[in-house]
Amino acid sequence: DSGVTQTPKHLITATGQRVTLRCSPRSGDLSVYWYQQSLDQGLQFLIHYYNGEERAKGNILERFSAQQFPDLHSELNLSSLELGDSALYFCASRPPRYGYTFGSGTRLTVV
Amino acid sequence: ELKVEQNPLFLSMQEGKNYTIYCNYSTTSDRLYWYRQDPGKSLESLFVLLSNGAVKQEGRLMASLDTKARLSTLHITAAVHDLSATYFCAVDKAGNQFYFGTGTSLTVIP
Numbered sequence: 001d002s003g004v005t006q007t008p009k010h011l012i013t014a015t016g017q018r019v020t021l022r023c024s025p026r027s028g029d030l031s032v033y034w035y036q037q038s039l040d041q042g043l044q045f046l047i048h049y050y051n052g053e054e055r056a057k058g059n060i061l062e063r064f065s066a067q068q069f070p071d072l073h074s075e076l077n078l079s080s081l082e083l084g085d086s087a088l089y090f091c092a093s094r095p096p097r098y099g100y101t102f103g104s105g106t107r108l109t110v111v
Numbered sequence: 112e113l114k115v116e117q118n119p120l121f122l123s124m125q126e127g128k129n130y131t132i133y134c135n136y137s138t139t140s141d142r143l144y145w146y147r148q149d150p151g152k153s154l155e156s157l158f159v160l161l162s163n164g165a166v167k168q169e170g171r172l173m174a175s176l177d178t179k180a181r182l183s184t185l186h187i188t189a190a191v192h193d194l195s196a197t198y199f200c201a202v203d204k205a206g207n208q209f210y211f212g213t214g215t216s217l218t219v220i221p
Contacts, residue, residue: 043211048208056207090153100209102153104153
């Protein structure tokens with residue numbers, strides 16, 4: 001157990017729908033990073049939050065949004081889902097000067 | 112944009128053999144990371160290399176970093192089947208995100 005908790009582990013939904021992925025960072029970590037992993041795009045950085053504030057944005061679609069709450073958990077909202085959004089979505093947290101600790105991921109399948 | 116290139120992309124090797132995976136990156140960074148991923152699983156941290164000349168070893172894996180050449184290597188010694196996985200290198204940019212390489216899919220054949 002890495003200490004980074006992601007739910008749900010699997011999600012199957014239809015095109016056009018909206019889903020919410022949840023992540024709780026390791027105890028004491030203030031940062032949450034979201035990544036998307038698909039076969040054709042590899043590991044793509046989506047967004048970084050630090051202590052409730054957005055710090056960096058990567059290749060995140062306008063249909064996607066995220067936030068980090070006062071208790072430091074984060075939610076990634078994916079809307080108007082398309083088949084191409086099917087992927088593994090990881091969140092990660094990190095202490096300063098160390099690498100990420102990844103959660104177990106959410107496998108999203110859009111049908 | 113920072114680019115991170117790994118080669119080879121696919122590696123099939125026999126048990127007992129040695130091989131090296133290369134990771135090149137396009138901009139200055141003093142920190143490089145190696146991860147392992149088993150199919151459908153999360154990424155597991157292997158090594159954190161924090162300075163030029165850093166070398167770290169764990170079991171049959173050894174990672175090194177040359178920041179001047181912008182190159183890191185992951186050397187596999189006497190491969191065993193359990194090492195079959197995908198290996199990613201990643202470079203840290205200003206602490207705000209990692210740039211991951213494309214990954215090297217390693218298959219160790221008995």
